[in-house]
Amino acid sequence: MQPVVQIENLTKEFKGKRAVDDVSFTVQRGEIVAILGPNGAGKSTTMLMMLGLLKPTAGIAKLFQEEPQSRAVHERIGVMLQQVSLMDALKVKELLALFQAYYPKPLSLETLVKLTGMTNGELDKRTEKLSGGQKRRVGFALALAGDPDLLFFDEPTVGMDSTARKQFWLTVKELAEQGKTILFSTHYLQEADDIATRIILFNEGKVIADGSPIEIKRNLLRQSISFKLNETIEKAYLMNMKDVLAVVEDKGRLKLMTENPDSVLRKLFELDLRLEDIAIEKGRLEDAFEQLTVEQEVS
């Protein structure tokens, strides 16, 4: 299958500082991908380069195997950026009509209202009179106006109240069921876990993990117990111990990977082995995860 999104070695430097550092991945049709990472990880910069709105320092971005700036691509994508900015001096329904007219097969106003939960009152308001939450809802409607195959949302739920957030994700899931491809960025682990079929974890401009939510969480929880052992023991024996996921030998040390170091340690002590210089280490992903907001505060 041809990828819908393809980025290769994408890099962006701002005044010599790398905001995005050699990022590559592809996305297939129908995926719901969360670009997850703490603030400043490079999520927005990556998204802007994917969309052709920011020129990469190095690397390439393709959407539907074409340049992201091409008209053919524009007709197939919908975008809601972190800062929703709407044209002033127009009523919401006029702005929507303008966007609908731009696309070959736009969604009807009725459908857009149903998908986004906009009210009649909002449709008749001028855009500069809208609250932050209302603006976001209109931004969502504009992203959907052309009935796109591929949607980009940058931190879509920031500033939404919990009702608006629920409606938003419900619609996103519905769109995914219709076969649309969705990429969204977030710094909420919970949100990525609830919605995405795949999480691409960013930290300091790099992709540090890429997998299903289950795989990512397993990686997060994985810890290791390492030690020197002054006697010989079958590696297979250690491997078969309860809660041990893997055994590796490294520079004269044995390392047991586990999600439950307490239980493994207890068992090791019971065996009365001559363990020396015991160390317990947390998973590599821990640092990035510690900076993520696990529960989204309900406003």
Ligand SMILES: Nc1ncnc2c1ncn2[C@@H]1O[C@H](COP(=O)(O)OP(=O)(O)O)[C@@H](O)[C@H]1O
């Ligand atoms: N236009 C810019 N000029 C200079 N630095 C920038 C610019 N945009 C982003 N950065 C820096 O690049 C890094 C990544 O930013 P960003 O992609 O916005 O992260 P995220 O969206 O994950 O919070 C941050 O250190 C940010 O300060």
Ligand SMILES: [Mg+2]
């Ligand atoms: Mg951002």
